[in-house]
Amino acid sequence: MSSILSRREFLKFVSIAAFFTFTKDSLKAATIPHVVVIGGGFSGATCAKYLKMWGGSSVKVTIVEKNSLYVSPILSNLVLNNSKTINDLTFNYTTYSSKYGINMVHKEVVGINSDSKLLTLGDNSTLSYDKLVIASGIDFIKTNDYDITKIPHAWQAGEQTTLLKNQIDSMKNGDTFVMTIPKAPYRCPPGPYERACVVSDYLKNTKGYSNCKVIVLDENSKIIVEENTFSSVFANNGVDYRPNSVVTYVDDSAKSVVYEENGIDSITLAADVLNVIPNQKAASTVFLAGVNSGNWADINVLNYESNIKKDIHIIGDSQGSSQPKAGHIGNSEAKVCADAILREFNNLQPYSSPKTNSACYSPTSSNEASWLTAVYKYDSNTKTMVSANTQVYPAAGSPSSSNYRKMFLWSGNLFSDTFS
Numbered sequence: 414m415s416s417i418l419s420r421r422e423f424l425k426f427v428s429i430a431a432f433f434t435f436t437k438d439s440l441k442a443a444t445i446p447h448v449v450v451i452g453g454g455f456s457g458a459t460c461a462k463y464l465k466m467w468g469g470s471s472v473k474v475t476i477v478e479k480n481s482l483y484v485s486p487i488l489s490n491l492v493l494n495n496s497k498t499i500n501d502l503t504f505n506y507t508t509y510s511s512k513y514g515i516n517m518v519h520k521e522v523v524g525i526n527s528d529s530k531l532l533t534l535g536d537n538s539t540l541s542y543d544k545l546v547i548a549s550g551i552d553f554i555k556t557n558d559y560d561i562t563k564i565p566h567a568w569q570a571g572e573q574t575t576l577l578k579n580q581i582d583s584m585k586n587g588d589t590f591v592m593t594i595p596k597a598p599y600r601c602p603p604g605p606y607e608r609a610c611v612v613s614d615y616l617k618n619t620k621g622y623s624n625c626k627v628i629v630l631d632e633n634s635k636i637i638v639e640e641n642t643f644s645s646v647f648a649n650n651g652v653d654y655r656p657n658s659v660v661t662y663v664d665d666s667a668k669s670v671v672y673e674e675n676g677i678d679s680i681t682l683a684a685d686v687l688n689v690i691p692n693q694k695a696a697s698t699v700f701l702a703g704v705n706s707g708n709w710a711d712i713n714v715l716n717y718e719s720n721i722k723k724d725i726h727i728i729g730d731s732q733g734s735s736q737p738k739a740g741h742i743g744n745s746e747a748k749v750c751a752d753a754i755l756r757e758f759n760n761l762q763p764y765s766s767p768k769t770n771s772a773c774y775s776p777t778s779s780n781e782a783s784w785l786t787a788v789y790k791y792d793s794n795t796k797t798m799v800s801a802n803t804q805v806y807p808a809a810g811s812p813s814s815s816n817y818r819k820m821f822l823w824s825g826n827l828f829s830d831t832f833s
C-alpha cells in the first residue's frame with residue numbers, strides 16, 4: 414500500500430483528528446490563537462506575512478509598528494551620494510496588510526506583561542496575545558547624552574539619513590568627515606566600512622574635493638569583514654583608518670569626539686561632519702519583556718523562543734545568537750520562527766534542522782559594489798547555528814559594476830519577499 418494518503422483518506426484523518434482535539438479541549442479549539450509581532454521591519458513584516466500565508470484563518474496576526482511608513486536601512490548609504498532617495502526605500506503597509514489579512518496597529522509598545530500576556534501601547538490602550546514575536550531592531554548605547562540631530566548616526570534610516578546627507582552636502586573642499594564604528598556585534602557588519610567607501614568616493618570623485626579628509630575610528634581591532642575589499646578602497650580614496658579607537662565622549666556643540674587609541678592616549682578630534690555610530694543592544698521591547706541576557710535576547714534557534722520566558726519569540730537584530738544582525742538573515746529567521754509557531758499550534762515539534770542565509774551587498778562607489786554571503790545550519794550538539802559550508806566562509810565578491818547591478822536584483826527580491 415502506498416504511504417501517501419488519498420484525498421478521501423486525508424480528509425477522514427483530519428476530521429477524526431479535529432474531533433479528538435475538539436472533545437479533548439473544546440475551548441482551546443474554538444479560539445483562534447493571536448500572534449502579535451512588535452515591529453514591521455525586515456524580520457517582523459516577513460514573520461507576520463508567512464504566519465498568514467502558511468496558517469491562513471487558523472491564526473490571527475497583528476503587527477504593532479510605531480511608524481506608518483518603513484524606511485529600509487539597506488541601500489540607505491546610497492542616499493548619501495544621491496544614487497537613491499528616501500522615497501525609493503520607503504514602504505507602506507496598506508496593500509501588504511489587506512493582502513494577507515494582517516491587522517496593523519500603528520502605536521508604540523511601552524509595556525509588556527508576560528504573565529498576563531498583555532501589551533501596553535503608547536496611548537495607554539492594551540493588547541493581548543497568545544504568542545509574542547519581538548522584531549523591534551536595535552537600540553543604541555551612547556557614551557553621553559549628546560544631540561543626535563547634530564551628530565546623526567543614520568543607522569536607522571529616514572530622518573537620520575537625510576540629516577547626514579545634508580551635512581555631507583554642505584561640506585567644502587578641505588573639510589573633515591569623521592565617522593566611528595561600534596564594537597561588534599552591531600547591525601550590518603560591512604555597513605560602516607561601506608559608508609566610509611561611499612562618502613570618500615562621493616567627496617573625491619563626484620564633488621571633486623581633493624583636499625577633504627575622511628577619518629574612520631573603529632572600536633574593533635581590524636576591519637571585521639571583507640578586509641581586502643575595504644582596505645583597498647580606503648587606500649585608493651585616502652581614508653585614514655584607525656583601528657582600536659574607543660569613543661569615550663561626544664561633544665555636539667564643538668562637533669568633536671574624544672577617543673582612546675590602543676587603550677592609551679585620550680585624543681580629541683574635531684570634524685566638520687561627525688557621524689557617530691554608537692555601540693548597540695537589543696531594542697527596548699526586549700528589556701521591557703525581561704528576555705535579555707546582557708545586551709541581546711537569549712533564544713532557542715529552533716523556534717526563536719526566549720530561553721527565559723515562554724511564548725515570547727525574538728527575531729532579527731535583537732536576537733543574540735551566533736548569526737549576524739542583518740535584514741536578509743532577519744527575513745530567514747522570521748520564516749523559521751513562523752513555521753515553528755504554527756507547528757506548536759498543531760502540537761508539533763519545531764523542524765529539527767533549520768538553515769538560514771545571510772547576504773549583504775556593499776556599494777563602494779556610485780557604480781561598484783562588493784558582496785558577502787553565508788549559510789547557517791543548526792548544530793544539535795552545541796544547539797547553535799554554525800556555518801553550513803566547509804569551504805572558506807563567508808564567501809565574498811570584489812567590487813565591480815556587475816555586482817552593483819546585481820545588488821538591485823537582490824534587494825528587489827528581498828524587499829518584495831518582505832513587504833509585498
Ligand SMILES: Cc1cc2nc3c(=O)[nH]c(=O)nc-3n(C[C@H](O)[C@H](O)[C@H](O)COP(=O)(O)OP(=O)(O)OC[C@H]3O[C@@H](n4cnc5c(N)ncnc54)[C@H](O)[C@@H]3O)c2cc1C
Pocket residue numbers: 451452453454455456457477478479480483485486487488489490520521522523548549550551567568569600601604696698728729730731738739740741742743772773774775
Ligand atoms: C547602511 C546599512 C546597510 C545595510 N545593508 C544591509 C545588507 O546589505 N544586507 C542585509 O541583510 N542587511 C543590511 N543592513 C541591516 C538591516 O537593515 C537590519 O539588519 C534590519 O533592518 C533589521 O531588521 P529588524 O526587523 O530586526 O529591525 P528593523 O528593520 O529596525 O525593524 C524594527 C521595527 O520595529 C519598530 N519598533 C521598534 N520598537 C518599537 C516599539 N516599541 N513599538 C512599536 N514598534 C517598534 C521600528 O519602528 C521598526 O520599524 C544594513 C543596515 C544599514 C544601516
